[in-house]
Amino acid sequence: MVVLRLCVRLLSIVSLFIMARLLVPEDYGIVALAMSFYAILDVVTTFNFDLPLIQNQQATKDDYNTAWSLNILMGLFIAIGLLIGCYPIASLFNEPQLVPIFLCLAGMAIIQGFTNIGVVNFRKELNLKKEFNFEFGKKILSFLVTVGAGLLLKSYWALVFGMITNCLAGLILSFIMSSYRPSLSLKSWRSLLSFSKWMLFTNVLLYANNRLMMLIVGSSLNTKILGNYSMMKEVADITTVELVLPIQKALFPGYSKLTDDKPQLAQVFLNSIAMIAFFGVPIATTLAALNEHFVITLLGEKWLSESWMLKIFCLAGAFSLVTGATLSIYYALAKPQIVTAILFIQGAIRISLFSYFIIQGYITEALLSILVTAILSTALSLVISCRLLSLPVFQLLWPLTRTTLSAVLLMASLLLLTKWFPLQYNFFIDFLSMSVMTLIGIVVYTVCHFSLWYFTYNSQNTAYCSKATGAESIIIQLVKPKLSALRLRLST
Structure with missing residues (x-):
């Protein structure tokens, strides 16, 4: 897991240093502003359902399906919130560039919600080699798109395209690497929320901090x-x-x-x-x-x-x-x-x-x-x-x-x-x-x-x-x- 994070962050560092020379502080500022509002919606919808699935050694198929279904609903909620708020927020900060960025982030939220919940088992079963391949695969694709777009566009859009690629790669790889096939269900929502409700409060406070x-x-x-x-x-x-x-x-x-x-x-x-x-x-x-x-x-x-x-x-x-x-x-x-x-x-x-x-x-x-x-x-x-x-x-x-x-x-x-x-x-x-x-x-x-x-x-x-x-x-x-x-x- 340490090697995974080092590899992922090494790519992040290389990407950061390349983009820092291609972009100006204002580019990072506009994306940071957009991501701050995305994070507001994300933090009030992120219950970290993977944690109760890992903590509970007897989690059932209904638990996994419910977690996947709730993640989809949370992704749709974020997308709707971004679509509703894009124009008012852009006017409030006098930054019209925020509107198209928000539209892209809405699509990213929907993609992320459909990621296969079966990848949770990589960590639960301590099959960390699969966890490495999954996370590093997402990052390498995102890195290539970000740097490539940065060299071609030299604008903040390179950062946006990189984030979308990361989510899209995660969706595809999750179904390739995990044999679990989730289905829509809400049978276990009560048991999941009994643990994850505290994660919602924690995420709100992490955002505030x-x-x-x-x-x-x-x-x-x-x-x-x-x-x-x-x-x-x-x-x-x-x-x-x-x-x-x-x-x-x-x-x-x-x-x-x-x-x-x-x-x-x-x-x-x-x-x-x-x-x-x-x-x-x-x-x-x-x-x-x-x-x-x-x-x-x-x-x-x-x-x-x-x-x-x-x-x-x-x-x-x-x-x-x-x-x-x-x-x-x-x-x-x-x-x-x-x-x-x-x-x-x-x-x-x-x-x-x-x-x-x-x-x-x-x-x-x-x-x-x-x-x-x-x-x-x-x-x-x-x-x-x-x-x-x-x-x-x-x-x-x-x-x-x-x-x-x-x-x-x-x-x-x-x-x-x-x-x-x-x-x-x-x-x-x-x-x-x-x-x-x-x-x-x-x-x-x-x-x-x-x-x-x-x-x-x-x-x-x-x-x-x-x-x-x-x-x-x-x-x-x-x-x-x-x-x-x-x-x-x-x-x-």
């Missing part, structure tokens, strides 16, 4: 700033938040099979959090520290003036990584209402602060409010997770503390290195400088992390430091047999 920010920026500021905001957030999400999604998809069905063995579930949870933080936090920290080098090298000079946004988004993404890693445990334990509660608290604080600062014209402070609320939600989620699994809080926090201290040292070293490797506004020189600084930062982070673990491992008070839990122990257990085999091979 993400897409609503774009609407606030778009309504108060110009499309150029919105385009910069959208681009920097997308880049940050690719390298931070998106990293945890494939792990969540794999952990959720795995957690669901361990709910009857709480000690084993708790240990798997601890190891998962530690590993996600170990690999995800330094990526976010490095990108935050080298934001100017990254932007000018891979996006172009026209995006450089707003590269500071990338720094804040990446730091917030580092905390969101840890928060996101805890969500699967709530779903596996059939407690989706906890996710809803956490997102509600975060959203209430974030939207209030963000709106206030944007109205006052304080863009920097508005983005900092995203970082602050990300920290608060992470702390809250970790405490609740420990209570559910009967874990001492310190047993979870100490591995994360090692990661935090190592990330602080990483950030300090990279900021120092940027003084020695300033921007030269030359692609090859700046790319080489960024690569060298990144390699040095990786060494600093790894040495610091393992040093802290080593001293903990050899300390007398190891009972509270949980020396057996942590990314370092897992990595050593994975690497040690391979090194032993290599040493034996070399000796012979």
Whole structure:
């Protein structure tokens, strides 16, 4: 699942960097504005029926057919909403280009609703090779269409055509790759909604914590700033938040099979959090520290003036990584209402602060409010997770503390290195400088992390430091047999 997401996001990064040089911020702004309204309709109709199908190990054919039928109805609802609202919204924002975009998005919603529900079994049965082929197949086709249309049209239509291709490819591949053939039925709607109603609330709150920010920026500021905001957030999400999604998809069905063995579930949870933080936090920290080098090298000079946004988004993404890693445990334990509660608290604080600062014209402070609320939600989620699994809080926090201290040292070293490797506004020189600084930062982070673990491992008070839990122990257990085999091979 991690390889899948890396491949998908690699294509996204390549597409993003190509399109960033072909299009202007205004193009991204108009599509981001249209997608914000699409997301409003999508969020109030997305019940994530795949989750109860995975969580319920005895789901019936009626459950699958009902889920497919409800997805079709939700797609039609989105399409009708877009058709009704296209002209009023275009007039409200004085953007006539929104009308044809909305028409295309309406067709996309209908196509997506008919996707075969049988693909849910790829994850439920942990047949992740099929999941890889399905998701990567959609992405590669979408990538080819987006880049090809971008080279030919050099307009925002390339982005729209790419999204439609992704949905159409998903529809076709879902029926090719899954032998399940759904039929229209609503027999199990009550049992599905008993779980999925919380997913609706969660999706609304996720929208409020993400897409609503774009609407606030778009309504108060110009499309150029919105385009910069959208681009920097997308880049940050690719390298931070998106990293945890494939792990969540794999952990959720795995957690669901361990709910009857709480000690084993708790240990798997601890190891998962530690590993996600170990690999995800330094990526976010490095990108935050080298934001100017990254932007000018891979996006172009026209995006450089707003590269500071990338720094804040990446730091917030580092905390969101840890928060996101805890969500699967709530779903596996059939407690989706906890996710809803956490997102509600975060959203209430974030939207209030963000709106206030944007109205006052304080863009920097508005983005900092995203970082602050990300920290608060992470702390809250970790405490609740420990209570559910009967874990001492310190047993979870100490591995994360090692990661935090190592990330602080990483950030300090990279900021120092940027003084020695300033921007030269030359692609090859700046790319080489960024690569060298990144390699040095990786060494600093790894040495610091393992040093802290080593001293903990050899300390007398190891009972509270949980020396057996942590990314370092897992990595050593994975690497040690391979090194032993290599040493034996070399000796012979």
